[in-house]
Amino acid sequence: MEDESLLESFWAVTRRLRHRTRVALEPWNVSPSQSRALGVLMHHGEMRLSALAEHLRIAPRSATEVVDDLQQRGLVERRPDPADRRATLVALTPQGTDTGAAIRQARAAEGERLFAELSPTDRATLSRILRKLHD
Secondary structure, three states: OHHHHHHHHHHHHHHHHHHHHHHHHHHHOOOHHHHHHHHHHHHHOOEEHHHHHHHHOOOHHHHHHHHHHHHHOOOEEEEEEOOEEEEEEEEEOHHHHHHHHHHHHHHHHHHHHHHOOOOHHHHHHHHHHHHHHHO
16 A cells, blocks of 8 residues: 555656646747657757657657657758768757757756755655666
8 A cells, every 4th residue: 555655646746747847848839759859869969860769769750740840940950861871860950959958947947946845865865766766
C-alpha cells in the first residue's frame, strides 16, 4: 500500500510539473515535442532526422511532423548532409536558437519555482534519489 501511495504521489508531481511547463511554453506557442526537439538540437547541434527521432524517442514520421512545424515557423531548417547527398540534416535557425534559449530559461524558472517549496536538505535528498533512479 505504501508503494502505491508513493507511486501516486510521484505521478501527481509529474502531472503538476507538466502542466506548469505547458503554461510556461504558451508565449512561444510550441508543443512539448517541439520544445524537446529544439532542446535536443541546442544540445547536440544539427543532425539527421532519424537521429532526432531517436533522441526524442518517437517514430521518424512523427519527427518529420515536428520538424515540418518548426521549419514552417522559421525555427529550424533542413540542409543537405555534406557526408551523404541523399541525406538531410536538421539545424536550428538563429530564431530557433533564441527561442530554444528562452524556452530553456522559462522551464528552468518554472522548475525552480516548484522545487523552491523544498528545503535545501530536501532538494539535495530528492536530487540524489532521482539520480539513483535515473541511473
